[in-house]
Amino acid sequence: MRKIFVVLSLLLLSVMPAAAGAAGWQEGLAPPGVPAAAFPAPSRKVAGIVTDTWRDEQSRDQAGEAERVMRLLDVKPGLDVADVGAGSGYYTVRLARRVGPQGHVFAEDVVPDYLDRLARRVDAEGLAGSVTLVHGEPHDPRLAPRSLDLALLVHMYHEVTQPYGLLWNLRPALRPGARVAVIDARKETASHGTPPELLRCELAAVGYRQTAFYELQESTYLAVFEPAAGPASPTAIRPCSASQT
């Protein structure tokens, strides 16, 4: 009888998805930040969440995407990096290998199913010690204060329903000198991209200054920002409209 119970328990464990509190993901690494209601909505369309990856990983590697981005951002061993909107983890696993055991990757997303799958991938690739999976909210990545040297937002900005909240609540997680890097396509937000001028305007509205800009493959780009002087409170944020930029 006891043997049957043990076998059944093991079977159950093997089919159970990773869940909050288990070896999988965590429900935020910081207490909730400023609530969503405090922020203006974006004055442009927001794309829906339709997939956990931008392109198949083979074609991205053939284009040298992650290697080039990590070189441009000078990602090196020991760095603590957030992969915000990590999805299936194209960047998570490559960043984890690059930052090594002295660094860490915080892979954050808002979709529990995506985090479950990513937890299994991280385990399977032997990277569990270098990656922490975090369930955030659309207006708040729930990352720990002063935990990051770099936050990377890849092909996800146009899906953020509360971009002003996300950027505002991300800021306490940045250490002095930390950067925020955004990769997106040169398309309208409804078509799963963000025009670079609109991105610059929305980040400036929350108090981030663009410091570098690079063209990538397939009409995509990498824009790098640093925290700068900004509005005193969320109610002082003036949303950008697509036509203004």
Ligand SMILES: C[S@@+](CC[C@H](N)C(=O)[O-])C[C@H]1O[C@@H](n2cnc3c(N)ncnc32)[C@H](O)[C@@H]1O
């Ligand atoms: C197209 S996928 C890109 C995934 C990955 N970054 C890549 O480059 O392949 C967009 C991801 O952003 C996530 N996402 C959308 N809105 C988000 C938000 N407000 N905060 C965090 N993640 C978000 C989605 O759940 C999805 O996993």
